[in-house]
Amino acid sequence: MIVDKLFDAVAMRGPVCVGLDTAIEYLPPEFRAGFDDPGEALFQFNRRIVDATTASCACFKLQIAYYEALGLEGLRTYARTLQYIRGKGCIAVADIKRGDIAATAQMYAKAHFEGEFEADYVTLSPYMGMDSIEPWLPWVQDHDKGLFVLIRTSNPGAVDIQYLEQKSGARVYTEVGRRVAELGTHHIGTCGYSSVGGVVGCTHVEEAQVLRQQLNTVFFLVPGYGAQGGTAADVALYLTNGNGGIVNSSRGILLAWKKQEGGAAHFDACAGAEVERMRDDIRAAVNALQT
Amino acid sequence: MIVDKLFDAVAMRGPVCVGLDTAIEYLPPEFRAGFDDPGEALFQFNRRIVDATTASCACFKLQIAYYEALGLEGLRTYARTLQYIRGKGCIAVADIKRGDIAATAQMYAKAHFEGEFEADYVTLSPYMGMDSIEPWLPWVQDHDKGLFVLIRTSNPGAVDIQYLEQKSGARVYTEVGRRVAELGTHHIGTCGYSSVGGVVGCTHVEEAQVLRQQLNTVFFLVPGYGAQGGTAADVALYLTNGNGGIVNSSRGILLAWKKQEGGAAHFDACAGAEVERMRDDIRAAVNALQT
Numbered sequence: 182m183i184v185d186k187l188f189d190a191v192a193m194r195g196p197v198c199v200g201l202d203t204a205i206e207y208l209p210p211e212f213r214a215g216f217d218d219p220g221e222a223l224f225q226f227n228r229r230i231v232d233a234t235t236a237s238c239a240c241f242k243l244q245i246a247y248y249e250a251l252g253l254e255g256l257r258t259y260a261r262t263l264q265y266i267r268g269k270g271c272i273a274v275a276d277i278k279r280g281d282i283a284a285t286a287q288m289y290a291k292a293h294f295e296g297e298f299e300a301d302y303v304t305l306s307p308y309m310g311m312d313s314i315e316p317w318l319p320w321v322q323d324h325d326k327g328l329f330v331l332i333r334t335s336n337p338g339a340v341d342i343q344y345l346e347q348k349s350g351a352r353v354y355t356e357v358g359r360r361v362a363e364l365g366t367h368h369i370g371t372c373g374y375s376s377v378g379g380v381v382g383c384t385h386v387e388e389a390q391v392l393r394q395q396l397n398t399v400f401f402l403v404p405g406y407g408a409q410g411g412t413a414a415d416v417a418l419y420l421t422n423g424n425g426g427i428v429n430s431s432r433g434i435l436l437a438w439k440k441q442e443g444g445a446a447h448f449d450a451c452a453g454a455e456v457e458r459m460r461d462d463i464r465a466a467v468n469a470l471q472t
Numbered sequence: 473m474i475v476d477k478l479f480d481a482v483a484m485r486g487p488v489c490v491g492l493d494t495a496i497e498y499l500p501p502e503f504r505a506g507f508d509d510p511g512e513a514l515f516q517f518n519r520r521i522v523d524a525t526t527a528s529c530a531c532f533k534l535q536i537a538y539y540e541a542l543g544l545e546g547l548r549t550y551a552r553t554l555q556y557i558r559g560k561g562c563i564a565v566a567d568i569k570r571g572d573i574a575a576t577a578q579m580y581a582k583a584h585f586e587g588e589f590e591a592d593y594v595t596l597s598p599y600m601g602m603d604s605i606e607p608w609l610p611w612v613q614d615h616d617k618g619l620f621v622l623i624r625t626s627n628p629g630a631v632d633i634q635y636l637e638q639k640s641g642a643r644v645y646t647e648v649g650r651r652v653a654e655l656g657t658h659h660i661g662t663c664g665y666s667s668v669g670g671v672v673g674c675t676h677v678e679e680a681q682v683l684r685q686q687l688n689t690v691f692f693l694v695p696g697y698g699a700q701g702g703t704a705a706d707v708a709l710y711l712t713n714g715n716g717g718i719v720n721s722s723r724g725i726l727l728a729w730k731k732q733e734g735g736a737a738h739f740d741a742c743a744g745a746e747v748e749r750m751r752d753d754i755r756a757a758v759n760a761l762q763t
Contacts (some may be wrong), residue, residue, distance in 0.1 A: 280597050286537075338601025345647060356636060
């Protein structure tokens with residue numbers, strides 16, 4: 182099961198998920214200038230980031246919006262990057278936040294779990310209901326794929342819907358979490374977590390503790406480290422003994438070269454060093470929690 | 473404003489939205505056989521459907537999942553179909569149900585309101601909160617674009633989240649509707665509706681009446697006619713004097729040729745006749761409501 186592969190990757194190389202939300206503006210100008218074609222420049226940038234971080238990260242996440250914004254050429258780069266990552270035996274998460282039902286959901290699953298855009302995991306949005314998640318389960322069951330369903334996101338607007346308080350006193354995201362855990366019960370790997378995972382953001386301490394405790398079979402994708410204000414102490418709350426979740430950073434890694442004098446010439450080494458720093462930062466926070 | 477253009481289209485040609493959720497299996501085999509390339513076959517099929525229905529529909533909606541499922545070739549067909557529709561001066565709705573925040577939302581807006589994939593309207597999913605909708609507003613304001621935000625969908629699973637009852641007694645979708653209407657107040661056209669519209673499904677009679685009354689500036693995209701079990705009487709409740717909304721049908725139109733002996737040879741005429749039948753069916757139901 183894919184969740185066991187991801188669990189092992191975290192155990193071996195730490196919980197960092199390298200977010201390839203690569204905007205063309207993130208490339209060092211000198212590097213960009215070496216290519217006629219923006220798609221080719223993006224791909225070669227991604228390839229070097231992947232090579233420099235593979236040894237110290239759990240997986241890679243591609244935010245498809247950045248590629249869609251460049252039209253067909255961008256999507257060709259998206260496909261090539263996915264293929265490169267998976268060709269190296271690494272895990273690729275397609276951050277697509279799709280959410281649609283029935284035949285449409287099946288078409289999306291075909292699009293992102295087969296063919297040119299094949300990824301190992303996708304992110305999904307649950308607003309339409311569980312019948313927008315269920316059509317993906319045959320791929321989880323039979324094709325070794327995984328899901329991260331939005332539960333509690335880390336943006337300010339998350340309160341608008343996810344935080345609405347029900348009659349029972351529970352918030353909407355609690356109910357979504359419960360249902361995601363329930364859907365995942367038939368897809369639990371030997372590591373004790375399910376291939377049906379959830380996206381949970383950096384929030385209050387108690388909220389994080391409750392989420393980790395109540396959803397103890399749900400593998401977490403945690404955004405918001407660094408650029409979105411989350412600290413290692415915040416994200417450590419979502420990890421149990423340092424596992425059971427991955428922590429994404431995108432700009433912090435892709436733009437690490439800007440923080441170092443002469444970094445442009447070795448942007449990949451800067452990214453690799455930033456991933457190691459982040460991994461150690463989170464591991465230290467996990468250790469601090471345990472003592 | 474785009475909503476005025478859509479309002480006028482409904483007034484002139486009726487409320488039918490032709491859903492180009494075109495699966496390769498929907499093409500008559502004889503027609504399909506005339507093309508080497510599935511992408512070209514799909515485009516030529518779409519082109520003939522568009523030509524045959526332009527005179528009797530309000531607009532076209534493309535469900536992007538059907539194109540994504542064919543990879544880059546499918547997305548090339550998606551782009552060509554959009555360009556063909558808009559080239560004729562017709563309105564194209566990109567049914568993409570995206571929902572992401574900040575820079576990512578801006579990338580999506582760039583992807584679907586500019587360049588190769590440019591559409592007039594997009595559908596959005598609100599689970600992440602209003603900060604996943606707000607980044608699209610500059611395009612509404614300055615580039616004559618429109619949004620349909622999911623409010624109350626017509627699938628059975630809609631009850632899972634949208635129906636959760638809050639402490640106030642109101643359901644989640646009511647709160648979403650209120651917020652969508654609020655966001656739209658600065659984008660109301662001369663027709664009295666906003667370019668920030670909403671997706672509302674065929675449901676109970678009272679629910680539909682309340683939605684139409686409470687959200688009286690929200691232009692509706694109503695799915696679920698035909699294939700999903702909605703009748704003309706159901707959808708008429710969402711229209712005020714026959715306007716203020718569009719009613720989508722996809723398979724009912726694309727597969728109309730299967731219901732007629734020898735229909736394969738003139739699938740486009742079958743689609744055209746089905747759109748006219750549907751338009752008249754809805755108009756009759758609207759008249760019945762008014763008397």
